[in-house]
């Protein structure tokens with residue numbers, strides 16, 4: 001965990017949630033909140049079944065100082081007697097390394113964690129600006145389930161963590177919940193239409209409009225996480241495919257910014273997007289058609305006036 005003096009959070013009981021993490025200073029989107037090496041890790045590919053996982057945890061625990069062993073055993077176990085305490089604690093608190101996904105399972109989290117392969121640490125970055133006293137929250141769900149309608153999210157949280165979530169996304173009025181669920185279904189449909197690939201080629205204006213609407217809808221949902229990276233990258237591909245190198249470059253710049261904000265400057269995949277930002281025409285889809293051909297010189301800078309209108313100008 002970061003040095004006590006520079007810590008911007010504290011761990012304390014939150015009524016109804018057990019222990020939680022609260023900001024002690026102003027935190028801006030893109031700030032690193034904490035970085036921590038795991039107490040123990042289990043390599044799922046080299047252990048056999050549940051028994052193998054348990055033996056691996058026990059072995060790792062025995063090699064730790066007594067204080068760390070006690071710290072492990074004091075963690076929350078939401079699985080009661082269904083699993084041994086060692087396994088129950090592991091399943092309640094472990095994070096899959098390398099998976100993109102602070103504390104409290106939130107559907108509009110203000111922070112997200114990511115694995116840093118270079119330092120072998122889990123990092124938590126702020127997704128929004130966070131005020132002192134505000135709870136720091138991350139999603140407990142994988143990228144697909146966290147984007148699903150409320151009933152699916154609740155079911156998964158009940159099964160995996162045994163609680164009912166009343167975060168601001170889940171505790172909306174029935175009318176607002178209905179609108180939120182519809183938005184999420186709509187996003188999923190547009191996402192798969194773009195993912196299918198043929199839309200990008202046959203109707204790039206519509207594909208770009210879908211990207212724009214997905215971003216707008218997530219903003220309405222109050223969620224600005226690393227999934228924005230994929231949407232900007234899709235928009236990049238639409239533009240590069242049809243020869244608009246200027247907008248492709250701008251979308252690459254936005255994709256890069258999202259990834260750096262949510263996962264830091266060491267994030268996996270940054271080199272690739274930096275390369276595409278420098279040279280969009282190096283992408284394999286570049287110039288599939290010349291429908292939108294532009295010269296890269298005409299790129300607008302992200303901060304310039306009128307940038308948003310220019311950026312989405314080709315959306316239909």
Ligand SMILES: C[S@@+](CC[C@H](N)C(=O)[O-])C[C@H]1O[C@@H](n2cnc3c(N)ncnc32)[C@H](O)[C@@H]1O
Pocket residue numbers: 016017018019020075076078092093103104105106161162163164165166167
């Ligand atoms: C990884 S632990 C988090 C630390 C836990 N709060 C503690 O006191 O040890 C997961 C557990 O925290 C609680 N929790 C997390 N987010 C919650 C939420 N939004 N609403 C209610 N309980 C929550 C649930 O009991 C869940 O099983």
